[in-house]
């Protein structure tokens with residue numbers, strides 16, 4: 292079979308939805324993607340190394356906020372979606388998307404081991420005319436330099452016997468407007484045929500434009516650019532928040548005023564530090580790769596210096612607020628509101644609130660937390676239980692309430708009425724008129 296027929300054969304299967312699709316890694320990115328594929332009419336197999344997730348999916352039990360419970364239930368019920376830890380089933384898939392974690396190691400260097408491990412688990416089951424797409428965020432070069440050689444150990448040749456592309460995942464957990472289904476997708480294949488097949492896959496699933504680029508490296512760099520852009524702008528606004536506080540200027544009011552400009556300005560807001568699986572980590576993937584070229588990503592370093600110091604800065608400010616009440620941080624009772632890394636989600640990975648709590652506890656404060664989405668969290672094996680309810684007693688019992696996530700469902704007027712003092716690092720209290728006990732970051 293020549294390449295042209297191979298491409299057409301797979302495209303035909305995509306066109307008439309007879310292809311079987313695989314998703315490796317059933318987390319925040321992979322599960323919504325698997326659901327969309329199944330909803331588009333494909334038989335979809337989800338792979339994960341965690342038995343518990345596989346079991347939940349197969350029981351139709353949802354564990355990701357952006358997935359609709361009934362969708363998962365009915366897709367599993369109809370046999371369109373199933374999950375497994377058995378990688379030999381990769382052999383049944385025509386297309387496989389890899390959505391595994393890309394964290395940093397203890398030295399802030401890329402930990403690409405999950406991507407490597409998933410590629411290695413595909414190799415024994417690869418077959419001709421198969422499409423593999425990496426969706427995990429990573430440094431430019433990963434698909435071509437790392438993934439391609441591993442996959443070619445199967446004896447199949449990339450671009451001829453199988454197709455390989457990179458397509459960054461842009462899902463924004465909790466976003467009510469843009470979901471996996473309607474967010475434009477960027478696709479870059481090793482060859483133009485690889486791009487073509489990968490674009491055909493996403494065109495058949497999504498209701499969003501597919502933007503083709505000339506190589507996986509362009510697509511990889513594009514994703515990193517998106518996140519560096521956010522990281523650097525957040526660094527800038529955090530630095531200005533520190534300065535504005537010294538100058539007695541309300542930076543939130545400044546940003547609201549700047550936002551009236553209809554072009555050339557995008558609003559970013561300060562906070563207690565960066566959180567989540569992407570913005571604090573991804574720039575370091577590029578900084579690491581840049582060193583191979585003797586290049587220093589100074590803008591990334593500068594913004595990280597500001598962002599990484601924000602939790603400590605917020606604790607210093609909290610100390611000053613307590614000081615005004617003639618109280619020392621040591622022995623004070625502090626109620627932290629919101630430990631998710633952003634509003635209205637249940638994800639606390641890399642959340643700045645956890646670093647704030649650590650810093651407060653190091654200073655001797657007694658810290659309780661309440662988060663309507665997170666009843667408890669586990670940080671490096673240390674479990675901290677949250678308060679079950681936001682009661683008058685809980686609020687009145689705290690010397691300071693510190694808001695570190697601006698969840699919509701919290702009644703901030705109620706908090707204001709009962710708190711001795713509030714340090715609002717997210718401007719969650721913006722609609723509360725009585726501001727006598729509120730201090731803003």
Ligand SMILES: NC(=O)c1ccc[n+]([C@@H]2O[C@H](COP(=O)([O-])OP(=O)(O)OC[C@H]3O[C@@H](n4cnc5c(N)ncnc54)[C@H](O)[C@@H]3O)[C@@H](O)[C@H]2O)c1
Pocket residue numbers: 315316317318319320321338339340341344390391392393405408409426427428429460461462463464568569
């Ligand atoms: N969460 C987001 O908002 C978001 C947004 C855009 C991009 N991304 C990127 O997408 C990728 C995945 O992120 P996520 O948030 O979905 O991670 P996650 O931790 O929620 O899910 C990853 C899943 O992969 C599984 N896994 C790990 N190793 C595996 C292996 N060898 N084989 C099969 N499964 C394996 C894990 O058990 C887990 O269920 C990361 O590169 C991340 O940077 C995440």
